[in-house]
Amino acid sequence: MESKSSTTGNRDNPNRNLHGSKTMMASHFLRALFRIQQTSTSSSSAGRSRRIRRAAYASMAYSAGTRRAWSRALLRKLRSRARLRFPRRLSRAATPQRRDMDQAQVLRKLVPGGPSMDDCKLLEETADYIRFLTTQVRLMQTVMDSVSS
Amino acid sequence: MSSRRSRISEEEIAELLSKLQSLLPEARRRGTSRASSAKLLKETCNYIKSLHREVDDLSDRLSEMMATMDMDSAQAEIIRSLFRP
Numbered sequence: 001m002e003s004k005s006s007t008t009g010n011r012d013n014p015n016r017n018l019h020g021s022k023t024m025m026a027s028h029f030l031r032a033l034f035r036i037q038q039t040s041t042s043s044s045s046a047g048r049s050r051r052i053r054r055a056a057y058a059s060m061a062y063s064a065g066t067r068r069a070w071s072r073a074l075l076r077k078l079r080s081r082a083r084l085r086f087p088r089r090l091s092r093a094a095t096p097q098r099r100d101m102d103q104a105q106v107l108r109k110l111v112p113g114g115p116s117m118d119d120c121k122l123l124e125e126t127a128d129y130i131r132f133l134t135t136q137v138r139l140m141q142t143v144m145d146s147v148s149s
Numbered sequence: 150m151s152s153r154r155s156r157i158s159e160e161e162i163a164e165l166l167s168k169l170q171s172l173l174p175e176a177r178r179r180g181t182s183r184a185s186s187a188k189l190l191k192e193t194c195n196y197i198k199s200l201h202r203e204v205d206d207l208s209d210r211l212s213e214m215m216a217t218m219d220m221d222s223a224q225a226e227i228i229r230s231l232f233r234p
Contacts, residue, residue, distance in 0.1 A: 034224075123168075147214055147227065
């Protein structure tokens with residue numbers, strides 16, 4: 001897994017927090033995958049897929065820990081066993097006063113914990129959420145590539 | 150973006166937006182100059198949605214593969230490729 005090289009120099013290296021998290025993410029996700037394979041011999045592919053998806057978001061959230069609002073919100077959802085749903089097609093908002101506000105509201109629905117964030121926090125949390133999401137996606141791709149070779 | 154801004158300067162918002170922009174893949178950065186924060190936010194939303202879809206898609210594919218493959222023997226290869234520099 002390559003990390004995106006930082007272009008911000010030594011000031012607030014975005015990958016500083018990510019490196020240790022990647023290892024946690026990988027070990028958490030792999031353990032979940034093996035567990036899922038052991039315990040779902042008779043279940044449907046769709047059921048397994050849902051468990052894998054849940055494991056993906058769980059390993060993201062656990063590796064980010066409680067230091068981020070998005071991961072705390074995700075952990076809460078996971079622990080309450082609520083269905084993990086992210087809006088795909090967002091309903092047309094009422095005519096916005098400004099287009100900027102509309103997009104920020106859309107973003108709030110996509111980032112866990114978004115609704116309670118002010119604009120500034122939303123941007124910070126979004127950046128962190130994207131970093132973890134892309135890392136998780138790459139992790140899943142790596143697993144796919146490893147087993148299909 | 151104006152409704153829920155805490156006491157943060159425009160400059161800090163601009164800096165955060167620019168950091169966000171650097172996280173978007175190359176193709177999505179086109180046309181998202183500093184002047185158009187709305188476009189940048191829209192691209193960010195689209196990017197996150199596409200990442201969510203990828204997680205769904207990869208989960209489906211991993212699930213299918215699980216039925217046929219022996220993960221125990223794949224385990225060593227997986228770990229090797231994860232920690233390759």
